[in-house]
Amino acid sequence: MANQLLEVKGLAVSYGDVHALWDVSLQVEEEAIVALVGANGAGKTTILKTISGLVRARKGEILFEGKPLNHLRPQEIVDMGITHVPEGRRLFASLTVLENLKIGAYIPRARPFFAESLERVYSLFPVLQNRKNQRAGTLSGGEQQMLAIARAIMARPKLIMLDEPSLGLSPILVKTIFQLIATLNEQKARILLVEQNVNQALKIAHHAYVLKTGKVVMSGRGEDLLANEEIRKAYIGGMAVKRKK
Numbered sequence: 210m211a212n213q214l215l216e217v218k219g220l221a222v223s224y225g226d227v228h229a230l231w232d233v234s235l236q237v238e239e240e241a242i243v244a245l246v247g248a249n250g251a252g253k254t255t256i257l258k259t260i261s262g263l264v265r266a267r268k269g270e271i272l273f274e275g276k277p278l279n280h281l282r283p284q285e286i287v288d289m290g291i292t293h294v295p296e297g298r299r300l301f302a303s304l305t306v307l308e309n310l311k312i313g314a315y316i317p318r319a320r321p322f323f324a325e326s327l328e329r330v331y332s333l334f335p336v337l338q339n340r341k342n343q344r345a346g347t348l349s350g351g352e353q354q355m356l357a358i359a360r361a362i363m364a365r366p367k368l369i370m371l372d373e374p375s376l377g378l379s380p381i382l383v384k385t386i387f388q389l390i391a392t393l394n395e396q397k398a399r400i401l402l403v404e405q406n407v408n409q410a411l412k413i414a415h416h417a418y419v420l421k422t423g424k425v426v427m428s429g430r431g432e433d434l435l436a437n438e439e440i441r442k443a444y445i446g447g448m449a450v451k452r453k454k
C-alpha cells in the first residue's frame with residue numbers, strides 16, 4: 210500500500226445541533242492531489258477546518274504522518290506542515306505582496322529558507338514579483354488568489370489544503386490556477402483540493418471523494434469519477450457521451 214500522508218477516520222462534526230459531517234474517512238497519499246467535491250453545504254470546508262484545528266471533531270481521528278492531530282492547536286498543526294488556504298483568501302489587504310509573503314514564512318520551520326522560497330514563488334508567479342510593493346488589497350481577484358497560494362508555499366508545507374481556489378475567477382484565470390496546482394504537485398507538494406469546479410478538479414486529481422450532506426457517497430480515481438454518468442449528471446451538468454463529438 211502507498212504511504213499515507215494524511216488519514217481521516219470516522220470523522221463527525223457538529224455545529225451545535227447541526228450535524229455537518231457524519232463518519233467521514235479519507236486519505237491523502239504521498240505525492241497525490243486529492244479532491245473533495247460536492248454541492249453547497251456538503252461539508253467540504255468543515256473537513257478542511259477540522260484538519261487545521263479550527264473546528265473540533267465530535268468523533269473520529271486525524272493522523273498526519275501517523276501522528277494524531279485531534280487535540281493540537283491550529284498553530285501546532287501549521288508547524289507540523291499543513292497549510293490551509295481558506296475560502297475568501299484572507300490576505301492582509303493593507304500590507305504589500307512582499308509583506309504577506311514574509312508572514313507566510315514566519316514559522317520556525319520555514320524562516321531559514323525564506324530567500325529560497327521567495328525565489329520559488331516568484332518563478333511560479335512572476336506577476337507577484339512585479340507587484341511586490343503593491344498593497345494586497347489592490348490586486349485583482351486572480352492575483353489575490355495567487356498571493357494566497359504563494360503565501361502558503363512560503364510556509365514550506367508538506368500538505369497544502371486549498372478551499373475553492375478558482376471561486377470567482379474568470380475562465381482564463383481558473384485555467385491558470387489549475388495549471389499551477391498541477392505544477393506544484395509535480396514539484397512534490399501534496400494537495401487536498403476543495404472545488405465546486407468538479408470537472409477541472411477531477412481532471413487533475415489522482416483521487417477524489419464526493420460528499421453529500423456530510424457523508425462520502427463515492428470515491429475513486431479522478432478520471433474514473435469524471436467518466437461516471439451519475440457524477441456528471443449531478444455535478445457537471447451533462448452526460449459523459451456528450452463530450453464525444
Ligand SMILES: Nc1ncnc2c1ncn2[C@@H]1O[C@H](COP(=O)(O)OP(=O)(O)OP(=O)(O)O)[C@@H](O)[C@H]1O
Pocket residue numbers: 224227228229247248249250251252253254255256405
Ligand atoms: N459556523 C457554523 N455554524 C453553524 N453551521 C455551520 C457553520 N459552518 C458550517 N455550517 C453548516 O455545516 C454544513 C457544512 O458546511 P460547509 O461550509 O462545510 O459546506 P461546504 O461543502 O464547504 O459548502 P460550500 O460549497 O457552500 O462552501 C452546512 O449545512 C452549513 O450550514
Ligand SMILES: [Mg+2]
Pocket residue numbers: 253254255296372
Ligand atoms: Mg465551503
